[in-house]
Amino acid sequence: MARGKPWEVSDELWAVIEPLLPQRQRRFRHPGRKRLDDRLALQGILFVLHTGIAWEHLPQELGYGSGMTCWRRLAEWNKAGVWQRLHEVLLDRLRAADTLDFSRAAVDSSQIRALKRGAQTGPSPVDRGRAGSKHHLITDATGIPLAVILTGANRNDVTQLIPLLQTIPKVRGKRGRPRQRPDVVLADRGYDHDKYRRSVRELQIRPLIARRGTVHGSGLGKHRYVVEQTFALLHAFRRLRIRWEVRADIHEAFLSLACALICWRRLISLR
Numbered sequence: 001m002a003r004g005k006p007w008e009v010s011d012e013l014w015a016v017i018e019p020l021l022p023q024r025q026r027r028f029r030h031p032g033r034k035r036l037d038d039r040l041a042l043q044g045i046l047f048v049l050h051t052g053i054a055w056e057h058l059p060q061e062l063g064y065g066s067g068m069t070c071w072r073r074l075a076e077w078n079k080a081g082v083w084q085r086l087h088e089v090l091l092d093r094l095r096a097a098d099t100l101d102f103s104r105a106a107v108d109s110s111q112i113r114a115l116k117r118g119a120q121t122g123p124s125p126v127d128r129g130r131a132g133s134k135h136h137l138i139t140d141a142t143g144i145p146l147a148v149i150l151t152g153a154n155r156n157d158v159t160q161l162i163p164l165l166q167t168i169p170k171v172r173g174k175r176g177r178p179r180q181r182p183d184v185v186l187a188d189r190g191y192d193h194d195k196y197r198r199s200v201r202e203l204q205i206r207p208l209i210a211r212r213g214t215v216h217g218s219g220l221g222k223h224r225y226v227v228e229q230t231f232a233l234l235h236a237f238r239r240l241r242i243r244w245e246v247r248a249d250i251h252e253a254f255l256s257l258a259c260a261l262i263c264w265r266r267l268i269s270l271r
Contacts, residue, residue, distance in 0.1 A: 007046035009039055013264060016089060017042065022080045036065040036073075044070035049254055052238030071250075078253035087145075087256055088169045090263035094144060095173035097270055101141035104208075105182035106227035107164055107191065109136045109157045110235070118246035122152025133243050135234065135255065136160040138168065140182070143226035144266060145234075145259040150252050157190040162199050181205055186224045233262050 004010070009017070021038055044064030048055060055067030064070060077083065094100045114121040114131045124132035132153030138146050147167040149160055165185065170178035185200060187209045200207040210220055235241050237258045245251040 007043050007050050009043055009046070012268075014039055016264075017082075017086060020082050020085050020089070021077065022082075036069055038073070040064050041070050041073040045074050045257070049237050049239045049257065052241065054244075074253050075247075075250060078249060078256070083253055083256035083260060084169075087260040087263065088171070090260055090267060091144070091146070091169065091171045092173040093267055094263060095171050095179065097173075097267070099142070099266065099270065100144060100171060100173075100179075102179050102182045104141045104184040104186055104223060105138050105146065105165075105168075106141075106186045106224045107136070107138045107161060108188065108224070108227040108231065109134045109160070109190075110231045111153050112241060112243050114153075114243040116244060116246045118243075118248060120150050120152055120248040120251075121243070122154035124153035127153070133251070135231070135240075136164055137227055137230060137234070138164045138185075139227045139230050141223070141226065143230045145230055145262055148234075148255050148259055150248060150255060158193050158196050161185075161187065161191055161196050162203075165200070165203055165205065184208055186220050188220070188224065230262065234258050237261075 018038070024035070040063060044058055044062070044067070047053070047062065047064060048058065048067070048070065055071050058064060058067035058070065060066070091100065111124055111126060111132050111134050113124070113127065114133045117131045121131045121133050123129040134151045134153050134155060136149040136151060136157070140146055147164055147169070149164055149167060151160060165181070168180050170180045172178045181203060182205060184206045185208065187207070189210045189212045191209045192212050197207045197209065208220060234255075237254070239254055240258060243251050
């Protein structure tokens with residue numbers, strides 16, 4: 001049986017997403033042109049996310065509407081919090097399936113170019129000062145993305161450690177209190193600062209952060225590699241390899257949606 005295209009939304013995934021979408025009532029008088037079906041618009045958004053194609057080049061023969069229609073729908077749903085809620089729903093399901101591992105978490109960042117500049121960009125210290133952005137990511141012990149933050153490329157990694165930990169949503173899925181904090185957080189030498197170690201401990205999390213000036217071979221790498229694997233999955237979505245969006249919220253929408261899709265893939269792999 002042939003596999004569907006990655007941007008084609010299965011009935012099972014649509015059953016998860018559809019209840020999260022805001023409902024819009026069509027006017028009785030002067031209703032105007034009929035609104036593009038939400039499922040088709042979502043597939044147009046996913047086509048752009050997977051291929052990296054420009055919005056205006058979205059092929060009309062696919063039947064997903066115009067690129068501008070899909071862009072508006074992405075922005076509208078992001079403003080309504082759809083992508084964040086989708087991510088949280090899937091995290092709940094993963095925890096219910098005993099797949100989330102909060103015994104430790106790993107953090108890291110990755111730089112990308114921002115060819116059109118815009119908010120949350122800055123001169124990249126590793127790209128000759130060209131404009132760029134950073135993706136700051138935290139995953140559970142198995143590499144499931146818990147939260148992601150967008151900043152300018154000139155922001156120091158360690159400044160985003162506490163915001164990342166605070167951005168992790170309350171994950172339900174089991175009886176009792178929701179889980180939000182990992183037991184341990186792992187990080188490389190870029191996060192080495194005693195001030196932030198104290199801040200992490202104040203959140204009742206144990207920091208395991210490599211220290212500058214020490215020899216390599218601390219052993220953290222055998223647990224911390226999962227966050228690098230997840231970055232590889234994120235950047236397999238071609239729209240996330242280079243930032244083309246001037247508006248930061250549009251790029252953040254793509255980031256949240258990609259994290260949700262990674263969670264969905266992990267969920268269906270359990271069958």
